[in-house]
Amino acid sequence: MKRVVKIAGLGLAALVAVLVVVGFFLPRKWHVEQVVLVNAGPEHIYPLVSDLKEWPSWAAWNKDMDPEVKWEYGGPASGPGAWWSWNGPKMGRGKMTITKSEPGSGVWVDEMIETDKEVNAKGSLTWTTQGGGTQITWVDEGTLPPVIGGYFVGFIENMLANNFQTGLTKLKAAAEQRKGAAAAVQAEQEGTAVAAPVAAPATP
Template identity: 35%
Template sequence: MLKPILLSVAGAVALGVLVVLVLASRKPESFHIERRTVIAAPPEAVFPHLNDFRRWARWSPWEKLDPSMQKTYGGPPSGVGSTYAWRGDSKAGEGTMTILESRPSELLTLRLEFLKPFPATNTVTYTLVPKAGGTEITWAMDGKNTFMGKIFAVFFDMDALIGKDFERGLADLKQVSEEAGP
């Protein structure tokens, strides 16, 4: 009596794992997450908050995850070659960012490398476009979907999860930039 029950449970578990693996294999090889907003300040007032990692504490949603997070800055104070490394608790994780391209008041491109809780390397871009009454800013992240990432995506909508952080960050960047004035 116990053997058929155990075999049925094992079969159900194996089928469940197989279904997850098949669904994961159908996920795209790459991902793109993007959010945008309009800030009532010119690009010249917004850009410095992006281009200098030391200013991120005022607006980045991840800076608030672990108040005792260890931070290290390297390279020039801002612009291409500037680096930021962090090591925090399980929520903040560990990683580094490096500014790859910096076109004042137009574009900032970063390499974002996560070390913990899982390794990943992504490209982050901030694009600023002057608009009547301010700046339209687009925050985007692109990367490759590892197989573990694909399995995670079977259960969670990454665009919704990370998109919420982008939205919070953009709202805080808007506040900081508008307070600073033109």
């Protein structure tokens, strides 16, 4: 019996050693890219992305995902230097900081995710004119910790791809709604101007 246990222990140790060695050589960098075509201009998209307080209204990371999550915001109200941190049992602990933002082209962010080891990533939401609309491209990439990180690259990429597509679908709807609201206000203002009574000329 002792011999069997010893052999099993040696076999397990050998398996662990193999997994560790293989883990050192597995690619640990992830890269995710998702796109959506929006029937709205950058002026309707930018406010939803450059203000991090707007993200929970369209991004997949919200109270529905983690009802107990705690959020904090800091820095300027929007644009470079603005940051958003989260801490929850499902979303974990992390922080996102805007490093660059241009109304006509996009927003770039740095991300920090705290697990047993800190994971840093970079992402961007950029947009270009596409036909009569705007194409938004969401990119994110980072490197997982050594040894076990390589085993989870595929899982991370699939999870983020699904979350990004969910977020882009909601962002599209929100931007198009803003466009519609702006058009309604403009139409109302123009209608009011046209309907305004013209004063009759004074009688001499």
